[in-house]
Amino acid sequence: MDRYLEPQDLAFRDEVRAFLAAELPSEWCGRADTDSRIDMPLVVAWHKRLAARGWSVPAWPVEYGGTGWSPLHQHLFAVELARARAPKLWNVGTRLAGPVICAFGSDAMKRELLPSIINADDIWCQGFSEPGAGSDLASLRTVAVRQGGDYVIDGQKIWTTNAHLANRMFCLARTDMEAKPQAGISMIMLDMDTPGITIRPIRSIDGAHHLNEVFFDGVCVPAARLVGVENQGWSYAKFLLRHERTGIADLAATDRMLDDIFAALSLLDRTRAAEANEIRRQAARLRIRIAAASMLERRQIERDMQGEEDAAAPSMLKIIGSELRQAMTRLGMDLLGEDGGSETAARTALGGLLRHMPRDHLFYHAASIYGGANEVQRGMIARAALGQI
């Protein structure tokens, strides 16, 4: 956000920009800058450069390695990374597992797990969704039974993004079969090379392998890997999902995609002049909407910094951000015209500029599903606005 910044904010942003100019190689930019195109070796290399500067886990408490930046500066940092088209970071360890461990983990767990998140020596995945428990997460059926010093886990997870690349997982499992659905769930940190874990790939419509099924067959995990208190996993998960939705709108990356669309528009020849005019007007409407959404984001940050809780704001930003991303790739596909029909880059200047668009377009159908389906978010906003009916 360029506008409405105080001198100290501009100075901070300049510091980030100077760091990016020095530490982010230009050949790393634009290759894997969205979550549709996570490139794990590149992520690790980039993450380590951020860690060397002390900037890999900005939002954590300072005592565990955080930066102490205000929410506004954390936001500006994320915007600058996206604006530079830096490799998209894999945030499951830094934004989800880490904050939960900082808040609820034992001292031993903090010592064991936090340093390798900070330095990207570990890659984490999220073991939440199951075949019978997607949006309705509380109906999950994977069980963890206490046997001596271990939990023995049996069951199945699904839609586990990058499980095949991860070495650790935070996992929700049922530890009390008698309790109400939300009350009998625990959170357990497990290693992906533990005997009894089987990973099977799921290929998605964008042609890539991000998603997996993960099967647990008598998987033994030391009880010390239980987060916090047994049967309190649901409250930890809610804490974590709030973190997941922060910044999920990723407006800066959407705005960069729009830059590409405006640049590509100038490449259309005059046989498509009328169409170009129509697409340009739609693109302008999207830019206006992004600007409005970024003001909403700033309002949420301001309220956050004043200690006010706005229950509906993360859900609103999640819906708006995902719908903007989808509208953007749809417009990109319209602009590509015939070139949009093939999976790989067409050998035209237009196709080159928008080479990622066909796969991104397919991938981002998921944006209104992941991070809590948009229908679930709408339900939460309605409850905040109308009360419990």
Add this chain to the structure above:
Amino acid sequence: MLFEPSESQRLVRDTVSRFARDHAGHDLATAQAWAQLADVGLAALTLPEEAGGLAGEGVDIVLAMEALGYELVFAPVPEFAIFGATLATSEGGEIAGGRLRLLPAVLGGGALATYSGGTGAEVRLSAQLSVGYGFAAATHMVVRATHGPDDEDKAFSVALDGPGVTATPVHLLDGSEGARVDLRDAPAQLVGGAPAWDRSIDLATLAVCAESVGIMRRLLDATGEHLRTRRQFGVLLGSFQALQHRFVDAHLAMELAAMSVWDAGLSNAAAMQVCAARVQVAEAAKLVTREAIQMHGAMGMTEELAIGRGVRRLEVNDRRYGHVAGHLDRYLSSMDQDDGKMTAL
């Protein structure tokens, strides 16, 4: 703080809110009513302090107009207090600050008035204005005219009770009185250059947008209340998920529009932000209008509820100071001037 009004801004908001509650649901469009608005300081909202004004800027305009809109108090504040006062006191403005009620004549399709005689500051003009909002209380009308292709546009004022002026009253959709105005060789006085005119129009457009946001908030509050209390099929309407989700979508559209308008207010009505606000408000108004009526059912079609009045005003506001397509065009051309480097963030 970007979103918390300052002390003086809160004072404007609270004063106007109190006034608006006292006049809730009323038109204040006559000369008499204008005196009441002047008493509460609205007439002098944007006038400089040395002219006895409050020296209000974008955010003050937004807060005042949202407050009026929320209580469905409709008054020609954008015309007289914003447009007229800005033009009268801008550099090159030739008329004494704020004493005249200047009505901006935004001619259709960006057309200009034509010269039919005279030179310099005293000329004769001809023009046809299809709708003058706030006509009932206006004393003068301001039109934009140009001598020839090489000359710059300028703003001229015409006394509405002078020769060469024919006015035909028209009933506007919101129940207020407007007029079609024909100028034929009407004597006109130079009041400012094109930049002053543009600036005045941008500020007035911001005011109209803010009024629309206030109206939309009111419509959604009323709709939310209806969903919470109306029973059908033995249950509350708000228990139906289809209605919840549509209500949320209308609410999201309104919030985005409010953010665009706030942005335009913070920028003190920078041209690009005003265009953006205008586009976003128009989009939201369509959705809020449709859902507010639909969810109220047949009652939403009547004059019995506040929403009928609000919906009709939104429709009128969508036409004041140019239609939305023109604002989108202007947004795009400012982007071009910016060499495409602008960013939404």
